[in-house]
Amino acid sequence: MATIKEVAAHAGVTPTTVTNVLRGRGRVGDATRDRVLAAVAATNYHPNLNARALVERKSPTLALMLGCLTNPFYPEFTLQAHLAARSENRFLLICNTDYEEDGGRQFLNEVAGSLSDGVLVANKGNLNLEQFKSIEKRGVPVVISIWEDPAQHPGIPCIAFDSTKAGKMATQHLIDLGHQHIGALIASPAEGIHAGRYAGYRDALEEANLPVKTKQIRFCEDTYEDGYRTAFELLTTNKGMTALFVSNDLPAIGVLDAAAEMGLRVPEDISVVSVTNIHMASQSRPGLTTVAIPTTEMAFEAIEMLLELTRNKPAQPPMKVIEKLRLVERHSTGAPKA
Amino acid sequence: MATIKEVAAHAGVTPTTVTNVLRGRGRVGDATRDRVLAAVAATNYHPNLNARALVERKSPTLALMLGCLTNPFYPEFTLQAHLAARSENRFLLICNTDYEEDGGRQFLNEVAGSLSDGVLVANKGNLNLEQFKSIEKRGVPVVISIWEDPAQHPGIPCIAFDSTKAGKMATQHLIDLGHQHIGALIASPAEGIHAGRYAGYRDALEEANLPVKTKQIRFCEDTYEDGYRTAFELLTTNKGMTALFVSNDLPAIGVLDAAAEMGLRVPEDISVVSVTNIHMASQSRPGLTTVAIPTTEMAFEAIEMLLELTRNKPAQPPMKVIEKLRLVERHSTGAPKA
DNA sequence: CTGTTAGCGCTTTCAG
DNA sequence: CTGAAAGCGCTAACAG
Numbered sequence: 230m231a232t233i234k235e236v237a238a239h240a241g242v243t244p245t246t247v248t249n250v251l252r253g254r255g256r257v258g259d260a261t262r263d264r265v266l267a268a269v270a271a272t273n274y275h276p277n278l279n280a281r282a283l284v285e286r287k288s289p290t291l292a293l294m295l296g297c298l299t300n301p302f303y304p305e306f307t308l309q310a311h312l313a314a315r316s317e318n319r320f321l322l323i324c325n326t327d328y329e330e331d332g333g334r335q336f337l338n339e340v341a342g343s344l345s346d347g348v349l350v351a352n353k354g355n356l357n358l359e360q361f362k363s364i365e366k367r368g369v370p371v372v373i374s375i376w377e378d379p380a381q382h383p384g385i386p387c388i389a390f391d392s393t394k395a396g397k398m399a400t401q402h403l404i405d406l407g408h409q410h411i412g413a414l415i416a417s418p419a420e421g422i423h424a425g426r427y428a429g430y431r432d433a434l435e436e437a438n439l440p441v442k443t444k445q446i447r448f449c450e451d452t453y454e455d456g457y458r459t460a461f462e463l464l465t466t467n468k469g470m471t472a473l474f475v476s477n478d479l480p481a482i483g484v485l486d487a488a489a490e491m492g493l494r495v496p497e498d499i500s501v502v503s504v505t506n507i508h509m510a511s512q513s514r515p516g517l518t519t520v521a522i523p524t525t526e527m528a529f530e531a532i533e534m535l536l537e538l539t540r541n542k543p544a545q546p547p548m549k550v551i552e553k554l555r556l557v558e559r560h561s562t563g564a565p566k567a
Numbered sequence: 568m569a570t571i572k573e574v575a576a577h578a579g580v581t582p583t584t585v586t587n588v589l590r591g592r593g594r595v596g597d598a599t600r601d602r603v604l605a606a607v608a609a610t611n612y613h614p615n616l617n618a619r620a621l622v623e624r625k626s627p628t629l630a631l632m633l634g635c636l637t638n639p640f641y642p643e644f645t646l647q648a649h650l651a652a653r654s655e656n657r658f659l660l661i662c663n664t665d666y667e668e669d670g671g672r673q674f675l676n677e678v679a680g681s682l683s684d685g686v687l688v689a690n691k692g693n694l695n696l697e698q699f700k701s702i703e704k705r706g707v708p709v710v711i712s713i714w715e716d717p718a719q720h721p722g723i724p725c726i727a728f729d730s731t732k733a734g735k736m737a738t739q740h741l742i743d744l745g746h747q748h749i750g751a752l753i754a755s756p757a758e759g760i761h762a763g764r765y766a767g768y769r770d771a772l773e774e775a776n777l778p779v780k781t782k783q784i785r786f787c788e789d790t791y792e793d794g795y796r797t798a799f800e801l802l803t804t805n806k807g808m809t810a811l812f813v814s815n816d817l818p819a820i821g822v823l824d825a826a827a828e829m830g831l832r833v834p835e836d837i838s839v840v841s842v843t844n845i846h847m848a849s850q851s852r853p854g855l856t857t858v859a860i861p862t863t864e865m866a867f868e869a870i871e872m873l874l875e876l877t878r879n880k881p882a883q884p885p886m887k888v889i890e891k892l893r894l895v896e897r898h899s900t901g902a903p904k905a
Numbered sequence: 906c907t908g909t910t911a912g913c914g915c916t917t918t919c920a921g
Numbered sequence: 922c923t924g925a926a927a928g929c930g931c932t933a934a935c936a937g
Contacts, residue, residue, distance in 0.1 A: 230680050230681075230705055230706060230707075232929095232930060232931085233930065233931060233932095234930080234931095242907075242908085243907070243908050243909080244908095244930085244931070244932085245907070245908065245909085245932080245933085246906090246907060246908080248931070248932055248933090249906095249907085249932095252932085254932085254933090255906080255907085256906055256907095257906070257907080258906055258907085261906080261907080273701075273704075273705060275676050275677065275679075275680070275681065275705075276681070276930085276931075277621070277681040277929090277930050277931070278677060278678070278681040278682045279617045279620040279621045279626060279681055279682065279929090279930080279931090280621050280681075280913090280929075280930035280931040280932090281930080281931055281932075282617040282913095282931095283615070283617045283618050283621055283912095283913050283914065283915090283929090283930080283931075283932095284912075284913045284930085284931050284932050284933080285913085285931085285932070285933095286913070288617060289677075289682065290628075290660065290682070297646065298636075298642040298643075298645055298646045298649070299642055299643060299646055299846065301639065301642075303642070304636040304637055304639075304641070304642040305636075305637060307636055307661075308635065308636045308637055308663055308666075311636070311661065311662075311663055311666075312663075312666055315666075315667070320660050320662075320674075320678065320682065321660070321661060322628065322658050322659070322660055323645075323649065323659060323661055324649075324658075325646055325649055325650075328646075328649075328650055328653075329653070336658075338613050339613065339616060339627075340616070340658065341613075342568050342613070342615075343568075343613065343614070343615040343616040343617055343618075343914095344616045344617065344627065344628070344658065363611075366611075367568055367611060367613075368568055369568075453850045482850065483850070485852075486850070486852050489852055508637065509847070512791045512820065512821070512824070514823075514824050514827055514828075514852060570913095570914060570915085571914065571915060571916095572914080572915095580923075580924085581923070581924050581925080582914085582915075582916085582924095583916080583917085583923070583924060583925085584922090584923060584924080585915095586915070586916055586917085587916095587922095587923085590916085592916085592917090593922080593923085594922055594923095595922070595923080596922060596923085599922080599923080614914085614915075615913090615914050615915070617913090617914080617915095618913070618914035618915040618916090618929090619914080619915055619916075620915095620929095621913090621914080621915075621916095621928095621929050621930065621931090622914085622915050622916050622917080622928075622929045623915085623916070623929085624929070681930095
């Protein structure tokens with residue numbers, strides 16, 4: 230690893246001049262520039278980013294905290310965040326908090342403000358907001374992305390989408406198709422991360438003067454397996470339903486498999502709709518009808534907000550809500566049988 | 568962000584002493600230690616990792632290069648690599664090379680040896696080995712993980728598994744079940760990354776004195792969609808097959824859906840087996856029988872090798888092959904109809 | 906247009 | 922047991 234001094238010596242200049250040509254600062258004579266560039270090539274020089282970060286008081290990395298990369302939503306979000314970060318010439322440091330016994334506190338403490346200029350939090354519902362506020366107090370910007378409730382500000386800068394609207398759109402699609410007996414499978418506690426999606430389901434039903442029947446509603450873990458298991462139980466004990474609103478794609482795919490296992494045809498016997506539109510939703514049988522949330526936009530806006538916060542601290546923590554929601558009709562929904 | 572100087576001032580000592588108590592170096596009096604610790608707490612001090620990296624000539628991060636996090640194998644590998652890195656108190660920097668127009672060269676040049684002490688490469692078959700060798704020449708260790716062919720050393724330290732054996736085990740399982748007409752769907756070019764798995768398929772057939780029929784073999788992209796499309800074509804134009812060897816899980820799941828679409832029952836009409844055992848393999852309908860490769864072990868061994876290489880440079884690049892392979896029987900395979 | 910000087914925050918000899 | 926001094930590799934004033 231050549232250092233800037235060596236390059237400078239090689240080119241017969243000082244480190245300052247090398248920096249100047251490499252960073253495009255100051256004015257440098259053409260001949261000198263050529264000599265420097267030649268020396269850089271000859272020595273295969275690459276600046277030490279740690280040293281640069283130290284003096285510039287600014288690091289080239291951003292930290293991303295998420296629950297677990299193994300939940301298929303996160304890789305998609307992470308990829309977009311990575312792309313956004315790269316487009317700003319930043320690198321992404323990741324932390325799967327589910328496996329840190331302290332929920333990522335140590336990661337945050339070590340990384341925030343030294344290795345990383347800021348931290349992006351992919352919301353998974355059980356956020357320890359105080360933890361992030363204490364990071365902010367140290368002057369390190371934090372933004373929460375995929376915040377589900379525009380009506381309730383977490384007190385930390387965030388990028389949100391309207392999850393209630395998403396839940397409502399999904400349910401409304403079922404109603405438009407003519408369904409009147411629509412159960413729900415919510416992949417969080419009632420007051421948990423999918424509370425908004427759940428509220429959207431109830432709103433749609435109420436506006437259509439359809440009853441909200443607790444007997445037809447279940448809460449489960451946000452996994453394929455628990456979606457499968459819970460749907461199996463719900464579908465065996467409640468026979469009258471023609472459609473199911475599921476609050477997330479992964480458990481919805483479990484629902485599809487449970488229905489098949491029971492000999493129920495989707496959508497002929499039961500329609501299934503959900504929210505998110507992960508890649509897998511197009512790889513299920515049948516393809517899953519779902520309300521797509523703006524994953525890409527939330528990732529890009531989050532990175533942008535984070536970077537902006539490294540430049541200026543606003544008096545109030547901003548919230549940006551991305552309105553874009555889109556019903557993606559595939560083949561898991563259809564009209565109820567007459 | 569408090570600095571070590573401020574902490575020292577607060578405690579009435581010098582930075583040296585602060586370092587000593589924080590890093591456990593030297594001998595420090597109990598009273599002094601307590602004062603320092605109190606000062607650390609009072610100022611909410613966290614060491615600047617960039618500064619530390621600079622003086623220690625050693626960075627707390629490792630870089631992971633992979634094709635694209637969106638291919639479901641990578642998140643699983645990445646999670647394990649992350650866990651392994653964390654267990655050594657390192658952080659992971661990731662790069663999705665598929666989206667870097669230069670295949671990650673710039674990432675490598677900027678990161679390797681300054682931000683990151685080493686780079687871990689998750690093999691996806693189209694590796695530019697020269698690129699990595701030039702990084703090694705700069706004294707930065709590189710290890711390739713998930714190398715598929717133990718018989719052929721890439722010339723760079725690597726962790727390998729025996730993909731030929733995996734392909735053979737999968738095919739052998741079909742043969743053991745009584746299948747004699749076994750087609751193949753290889754998710755790479757014939758000489759591409761799945762060449763070993765493909766060779767294993769042929770080996771098993773030949774050892775069982777079964778013919779290898781080119782008509783029943785197809786090559787496709789390593790995606791769900793192309794698996795679906797290619798299987799559809801193969802299955803419509805070749806009627807005699809009772810089983811299919813697919814070289815990877817994701818296209819195999821596409822195969823399952825194609826079969827269902829065509830009205831073929833799996834495994835009654837056609838058995839499907841593949842290699843890898845990604846999480847999705849247990850979330851398909853039917854569950855996919857597949858040969859599990861040692862993802863976790865490869866991730867941990869790779870991190871360990873990388874770290875070892877930062878300590879000592881061996882004369883020859885090591886290769887460690889993880890022998891562990893395991894047939895995971897689910898429900899996509901069964902005996903052929905009599 | 907280029908060089909000199911100082912310093913980012915930390916750790917490590919080496920003295921005391 | 923604690924402090925003083927030097928330096929990691931780089932960049933930003935400021936001179937010249």
